[in-house]
Amino acid sequence: MAESRAGTAAQAHNGHRSNGRDPREGISSQAEDRSGVRSILRRVAGPFAGPIGRIADELQSRLSADLDDRDPDYIRENLSLAWLLSSIWFRGEVRDIGRIPDKGPVLLVGNHSGGNLTPDTIVFTLAFYTYFGVERRFHQLAHNLVLTSPVGPMLRRYGTVAASHENARKALEADAAVLVYPGGDWEVHRPSWQTHKVDFNGRKGFLRLALEANVPIVPIVSVGGQETALFLSHGQRLSKFLALDKLFRLKVLPVSISLPWIVNIGDFFGHLPLPAKITSQVMEPIDLHERFGSDVDLDAAYTYVTGLMQDQLDSLAAERRLPLIG
Numbered sequence: 236m237a238e239s240r241a242g243t244a245a246q247a248h249n250g251h252r253s254n255g256r257d258p259r260e261g262i263s264s265q266a267e268d269r270s271g272v273r274s275i276l277r278r279v280a281g282p283f284a285g286p287i288g289r290i291a292d293e294l295q296s297r298l299s300a301d302l303d304d305r306d307p308d309y310i311r312e313n314l315s316l317a318w319l320l321s322s323i324w325f326r327g328e329v330r331d332i333g334r335i336p337d338k339g340p341v342l343l344v345g346n347h348s349g350g351n352l353t354p355d356t357i358v359f360t361l362a363f364y365t366y367f368g369v370e371r372r373f374h375q376l377a378h379n380l381v382l383t384s385p386v387g388p389m390l391r392r393y394g395t396v397a398a399s400h401e402n403a404r405k406a407l408e409a410d411a412a413v414l415v416y417p418g419g420d421w422e423v424h425r426p427s428w429q430t431h432k433v434d435f436n437g438r439k440g441f442l443r444l445a446l447e448a449n450v451p452i453v454p455i456v457s458v459g460g461q462e463t464a465l466f467l468s469h470g471q472r473l474s475k476f477l478a479l480d481k482l483f484r485l486k487v488l489p490v491s492i493s494l495p496w497i498v499n500i501g502d503f504f505g506h507l508p509l510p511a512k513i514t515s516q517v518m519e520p521i522d523l524h525e526r527f528g529s530d531v532d533l534d535a536a537y538t539y540v541t542g543l544m545q546d547q548l549d550s551l552a553a554e555r556r557l558p559l560i561g
Contacts, residue, residue: 314365335520350506376413464499
């Protein structure tokens, strides 16, 4: 207020009153507009505050994995039917699974496709237990929102835990095979025109994890998952525009065309995947120290691993003649 009065006095002293607007007023107005938009969004989101709060509480409770949620008896009882359904719907094929060491901890690193349902994970998990048996400890890392979905309790019984460095390390220390997807929600919602692209978004945590735990990396490359819906956008800009990244810590708000919703924003409730053929290729184990020496250059290792996986994905893509059909 004092500054405003001083400005008015200065204008009067110069013998005129300005009819223009101070540029600072425009900046202030823009800031108020943005604040107003956020205020409206908060009011619109108000009815969802309770459910979102409960989800947040559940997410927090799942940050520390209970590896004993995995239930070998449950897996044994349901494996045959689950594999049959997966084979009929996705015609799942996992090649060279015998390349995975038959005992001890190992870090399985996959590319990720198909939205929150992630059919490549379903097919590979069932194939792993069929090949190695349900007694072998195996854990898959998944986004927290997946674990709070209606299928979350079932997934936990199959060994799924919340995706975090700490949970992965804990599982490796328990001599488990651990399946991680470095691309996470970024890669799984990539646009359909990037279907045959390995996109970890520069994330190198899986390399640090393998080095800390001193375990081999086994790349798992899958194709077909991104054909189970029409993916239009990660929705990173949309999430930021709606302030969801600050309000609810949602960094992406993907947009897709899928059943039964048609236009599916967020994929919060999943979707009915189209029956695309899923093919997964297990690659040769990689010992980072053996490949890069005692002092591993993470950038070089990242380029090497993702390059091998991209070459393999290109080969799998070249085999496919038609979408969905394979």
